[in-house]
Amino acid sequence: MLLNKKCMKKKLKYILSGFLFLFLIGCSEWLVVKPESEIILDEYWRSASDVNAVVASCYRRLTEPDIIARMMIWGELRSDNITVGSGLSGNDNVLGSMSDVRRILEGEITSHNSFVSWGGFYSVINYCNTVLEYAPYVTQRDRNFTQADLSRTQGEVLAIRSLAYFYLIRAFKDVPWIEDASINDTQDYDRPQTPEEQITDNIIRDLLIARNTVPVSYGRTDYDKGRVTQNMVNALLADVYLWKGDYQNAIEACDLVLAAPRLKLERGAYAFSKNFYLGNSSESIFELQFDDHGIVNEPVKRFYGSESRPAGYLGLPIVLSHNPYALENATGDGSPFNFKVASIIESADDVRTKDSYLFQGGVACIFKYAGAVREENATQTGSVYSYRSNTSNWIIYRLSDVLLIKAEALVQLETEESFRQAVLLVNDTYLRSNEGADSLQLTNYSGKAELENLVLRERHREFLFEGKRWFDLLRMARRQGSTNEINAIVEKKSSGMAVSLSVPVLDALYLPVSNGELRANPKLVQNPYYKEVTSSSR
Numbered sequence: 001m002l003l004n005k006k007c008m009k010k011k012l013k014y015i016l017s018g019f020l021f022l023f024l025i026g027c028s029e030w031l032v033v034k035p036e037s038e039i040i041l042d043e044y045w046r047s048a049s050d051v052n053a054v055v056a057s058c059y060r061r062l063t064e065p066d067i068i069a070r071m072m073i074w075g076e077l078r079s080d081n082i083t084v085g086s087g088l089s090g091n092d093n094v095l096g097s098m099s100d101v102r103r104i105l106e107g108e109i110t111s112h113n114s115f116v117s118w119g120g121f122y123s124v125i126n127y128c129n130t131v132l133e134y135a136p137y138v139t140q141r142d143r144n145f146t147q148a149d150l151s152r153t154q155g156e157v158l159a160i161r162s163l164a165y166f167y168l169i170r171a172f173k174d175v176p177w178i179e180d181a182s183i184n185d186t187q188d189y190d191r192p193q194t195p196e197e198q199i200t201d202n203i204i205r206d207l208l209i210a211r212n213t214v215p216v217s218y219g220r221t222d223y224d225k226g227r228v229t230q231n232m233v234n235a236l237l238a239d240v241y242l243w244k245g246d247y248q249n250a251i252e253a254c255d256l257v258l259a260a261p262r263l264k265l266e267r268g269a270y271a272f273s274k275n276f277y278l279g280n281s282s283e284s285i286f287e288l289q290f291d292d293h294g295i296v297n298e299p300v301k302r303f304y305g306s307e308s309r310p311a312g313y314l315g316l317p318i319v320l321s322h323n324p325y326a327l328e329n330a331t332g333d334g335s336p337f338n339f340k341v342a343s344i345i346e347s348a349d350d351v352r353t354k355d356s357y358l359f360q361g362g363v364a365c366i367f368k369y370a371g372a373v374r375e376e377n378a379t380q381t382g383s384v385y386s387y388r389s390n391t392s393n394w395i396i397y398r399l400s401d402v403l404l405i406k407a408e409a410l411v412q413l414e415t416e417e418s419f420r421q422a423v424l425l426v427n428d429t430y431l432r433s434n435e436g437a438d439s440l441q442l443t444n445y446s447g448k449a450e451l452e453n454l455v456l457r458e459r460h461r462e463f464l465f466e467g468k469r470w471f472d473l474l475r476m477a478r479r480q481g482s483t484n485e486i487n488a489i490v491e492k493k494s495s496g497m498a499v500s501l502s503v504p505v506l507d508a509l510y511l512p513v514s515n516g517e518l519r520a521n522p523k524l525v526q527n528p529y530y531k532e533v534t535s536s537s538r
Contacts, residue, residue: 075467
């Protein structure tokens with residue numbers, strides 16, 4: 001639920017019982033935590049270490065299975081990328097009802113589905129709000145916690161809160177905007193939804209504050225990739241501007257990231273291993289940190305597969321599974337790697353086809369994140385594959401995302417020069433994965449619509465299974481003001497299914513408000529499409 005009123009209305013002299021603390025040990029020490037109980041507010045907010053502990057809890061909460069699972073489900077399941085995999089039934093003791101996952105895939109979305117609950121994201125928001133409310137007191141109590149420290153901390157949690165709200169508005173559109181910490185039993189916890197446009201403006205306001213206060217670098221790689229930096233803020237800001245349709249500001253935010261000297265694309269043959277196996281690569285901007293012994297990325301292991309279970313709960317639809325390197329040499333008609341332009345296949349020998357998914361027994365299993373490919377001294381057809389025994393970080397932004405956000409924004413400017421620049425940016429990611437191929441040429445794409453589709457295809461190829469595809473398609477549909485094209489794309493995977501995956505109106509592309517939330521908060525209203533039907537057509 002948005003706010004657990006029974007818990008909130010206890011005598012809360014305590015600061016969110018169960019705060020997770022920071023202990024400086026190991027490569028992920030700032031995320032290694034232990035619970036504390038009954039921390040009295042008057043005794044707690046007294047030192048910099050108290051503040052750091054709660055900030056660590058903001059990050060730690062983002063890595064919990066319920067949050068990562070929703071990043072995956074909200075960003076991928078309804079797209080053309082995902083179909084039913086192995087063993088997707090019953091319940092998972094960590095992730096919850098796999099039957100609810102199957103229902104979403106099969107077009108049955110209702111307010112009773114467990115994965116339409118948004119409470120986890122509001123718990124992140126509440127941690128952030130608590131820091132914003134109480135950290136200022138510490139400057140008066142601890143001389144080592146300076147005003148500069150406070151500003152940096154405020155910027156850090158403003159960015160984390162913005163990220164949480166950005167997921168919420170893309171999944172639900174209108175949601176309650178809450179800025180105050182939920183720790184007082186006299187507070188009113190029933191809040192109506194705030195219009196998406198207002199939330200978007202609030203996010204932009206907060207990110208503009210944050211980028212002036214957060215560091216460029218923390219002086220170590222795992223912090224620079226796993227904590228809020230100026231690059232992270234600008235990447236998120238560019239994404240929000242793109243969602244809003246403010247293309248010039250999106251381009252300017254991208255340019256700030258692209259000017260960063262420490263960021264560079266990994267080489268094509270090594271990009272998969274560097275980005276997803278080793279993690280914290282040279283092109284990484286922000287990724288949620290996991291490790292072998294402490295914080296395990298269970299949703300990736302279960303949904304996408306692992307060493308003990310190579311076939312995960314989810315799989316790639318065969319219609320998308322073009323792979324010239326597979327023994328089956330599958331050629332999916334709907335694959336972004338099998339698109340023909342000017343009589344040639346656009347990505348016929350794209351290295352991403354063999355690194356993103358593998359064929360086992362005629363099934364296209366998701367390999368990205370779940371597996372490892374060792375490229376050293378290996379040819380394209382002789383790479384050595386294995387499923388990983390450790391856990392993957394979950395990447396929110398990397399440099400290729402910023403390149404393609406800028407390309408998409410440039411296409412929307414609709415000038416000859418902006419078209420030319422957009423194709424150059426697409427070539428940056430395209431050529432690193434198609435080594436030896438000719439550059440994509442502007443002359444092969446006639447006008448804005450074809451260039452929009454080029455950028456969308458390249459994003460599809462680059463970000464398979466990274467929790468971005470549905471949001472990309474939804475952004476396209478919003479811009480078009482129609483569900484026609486998104487329906488045509490998603491229907492490709494519905495062959496043999498008993499129901500159509502098409503939806504009649506844009507409101508149906510968002511999720512319903514959870515039935516539990518509606519019962520707990522009488523000021524909430526159901527998303528418009530779901531007022532008319534008891535279950536959606538997707």
